[in-house]
Amino acid sequence: MKITAIKTYAVKVGIRNQLLVKIETDEGIFGWGESGLSGREKAVVGALEHYAEFLRGRDPFKIGSLWQEMYRSQYFEGGRVLQAAVSAIDIALHDIKGKALGVPVYDLLGGKQRDHIPTFATTFAAPGPEMIDQAKMLVEHGWTALRLSPAGHEEKQIYEPREHIATTAKWLVKAREELGDDVVLGIDYHHRLTVAEAASFCQKMPSGTLDFLEEPIRDESPGAYEALRRLTDVPFAIGEEFSSKWQFQPYIERDIHQFNRLDVCNVGGLTESMKVAAWSETHYVDMMPHNPLGPICTAATIHFCAAVANFSWLETRASPAETHLGFDNSDFFSTQPRLEGAVYPVSDAPGLGVEVNEDLLAKQSFEFWEAPHLKRRDGSVTNW
Template sequence: MKIARIETFYVPPRWLFVRVESDDGAIGWGEASLEGWAEAVDGAFEALKDRFLGHDPFAIEDIWQIAYRGGFYRGGPVMMSALSGLDQALWDLKGKALGLPAWQMMGGRVRDRIRAYAWIGGDRPHDVAEACAVRKSQGFSAIKMNATAELDWIGTPKLFDEVVARVEAAQGAGMDVGLDFHGRVHRPMAKQLAHVLEPLGLLFIEEPLLSENPEGLAQISALVSTPIALGERLYSRWDFKPFFEKGAVDIIQPDLSHAGGLSECRRIAAMAEAFDVAVAPHCPLGPLALAACLQLAANAPNVAIQEMSLGIHYNVGHDLLEFLSDKEVLTPVDGYLPIPQGPGLGITIDEAAVREAHKDRHRWRNPIWRQKDGSFAEW
């Protein structure tokens, strides 16, 4: 068996799907979505095609090592997202060819389902109580929302009153709350906001600072007992290593479409387990990314909760389940996602719908925000 074809598809609202086919007709799908940079990731596939057309698709680890190390330059969001999509597709292909779920090939499952959380509130959080009522009716018991819109570098704690009120509204609606600072809050105010939120009993604070500031993150982690979560902008086990060593993080959030796919994220989870750190994979993306996350949840004992993008504010015109032939596989039940039982990643892509959507390629870009003084603001 040899890899005969590697194809990429721009799938709305902002996803990049990968299809790998062998010379004997075996097919696997993956997701290489890198929000706002689909064209760059698509370009990286040209090098991967040159290397791996004609390669044994079952040799997943060999392909991973060559893709990561073989081009001299390594790491970063673009190349690692391309590798992630390829890796997912190879696990899907191998599983479908052998009739086994990816989790079975990786050692078997440790759980039957994983608790899920959904997003509310959009980029500039609002209508929290109403949104929580909708999520509760869908069976969720946990939500995540952005803490704030754009914030200046410095300010007074009165700016945080609305943040506290939103959290209290969500908790009053019966929800456990994770709060995403989204890297929008700079160090002088992040310490204050984390302190103000301490009595509220949050599930976690996500990206209180950008991951490029591990020293500041370690300081905030030492100031509060609220669990600190991060990881969506880290792309390999080597990127995560200093955060473990500094004790700067309690929950890691590798993205299986950015951090080397299922292969690398299983290694990252094992590394986290050695430091008694939980895993909550980042996944505001499409169905293939979520299916890969569920394979990891099946196999890694320290996966604690799973993000999913059903109804997320990014999914304008197209939602999570639209390109699936078996939507029930990724449908939450009583706030949990069942572990897929089917082969490979456990889902079936509607290939005709994907090819049709690709004809009108999306060009998704995140917004650019500015402060009141006209300077750039983190989104």
């Protein structure tokens, strides 16, 4: 079997652009992958065009060897753009191999360790009574792990963390009181805080209020996270923006965090994800994958979650709290993972188990989208 074509579809699907990659072979078997570099899909398309030049004619079964060739056979190796391209290719190659062998992808990763994948769901309302009502509704629907909403994220232009952290902390304490101690509660700050701001936020709540704090600060400096670690006892959930096992290395080896928010569509696909998971297991760090994209990402991540021992929850954007946001892509993906209550069943279909309406996909266009360019009230730029 030989690779004959690598096709890219950077198009608007539902509420967002997706970058889907189809790899075709001379035996008629094809595989689908997805890239996770949201907002910069065009850059990844360019990288995919470079890789396609030497991947055509190659054996798609040699997944590990092709991964190394894509990573090592250039002077400027790695980085988020290149690794997003490698991720999509790697996932598609696993899809091809699973289909060719007649086995689900999890069998290529060591076999299934669980029959269904627990998820965490996210509220969208700002801190206040509505947020707590949404959380209660999710608990009634079976969720035992929730990610709640910080204040200030609804603003599109101005973001001042100090104006919001006290309000958020107050309502998280209230949520813990209302929901009880058995529900896992976390919050995502989207790396918008400094070390001092994140520490102040955590210190405004009694110990035990939060079970995880996601992405409180930017990830470039492990030392900054170590400083924050000394100032709070809240477990950290970080890593969704990491693009290789090397970026995870200092966090794992220095025992900085407790949950890996690994993204299979950014880190280097399933090949790299399994290495990060094994490394994390030696430090008792659980996998808590990032999953905000489309059904290809969800399916690939489900197979990953099924095959690793150190797993906690998978992110889902398909809960009753977020269905109004338009994440349903049924027209484009006739067969895709579907929640059963608060869990995803693990598909036993060959490959990823997703069917794509390519004809409809080809009719879609790309719509440029730019993340909000947030500023503080003094006019300076801050993180989105």
